[in-house]
Amino acid sequence: MLKVGIPTGEVGARKDVINMQTAVLNQYVAHLDTKKRLTIRGTIAQFFAVKVYSDGHVLLEPRVLVAPEMISKRSLKMMDQSVSNLKKQKVSSIIDLKKYR
Numbered sequence: 001m002l003k004v005g006i007p008t009g010e011v012g013a014r015k016d017v018i019n020m021q022t023a024v025l026n027q028y029v030a031h032l033d034t035k036k037r038l039t040i041r042g043t044i045a046q047f048f049a050v051k052v053y054s055d056g057h058v059l060l061e062p063r064v065l066v067a068p069e070m071i072s073k074r075s076l077k078m079m080d081q082s083v084s085n086l087k088k089q090k091v092s093s094i095i096d097l098k099k100y101r
Contacts, residue, residue, distance in 0.1 A: 045062030
């Protein structure tokens with residue numbers, strides 16, 4: 001049975017520097033299909049954080065899910081209230097973020 005939850009942290013701790021001593025478990029050539037999808041074979045995770053760099057390389061970091069039961073009741077109540085306010089159109093004015101760019 002597949003548990004659906006909220007994507008959170010990485011499966012394993014990872015630094016921004018790639019360790020060149022890591023053993024290669026699988027190596028193959030992959031291509032995009034007609035819908036621009038890529039199939040990853042033999043993965044240990046179902047969700048990934050994707051980083052695309054300016055030089056063209058892509059970094060996939062596995063993510064784990066947290067069961068909804070692990071989220072505090074206070075946080076769930078706050079999220080429910082926020083969604084309720086949004087549906088009632090009880091929202092703040094638009095925030096201009098251009099000055100932060």
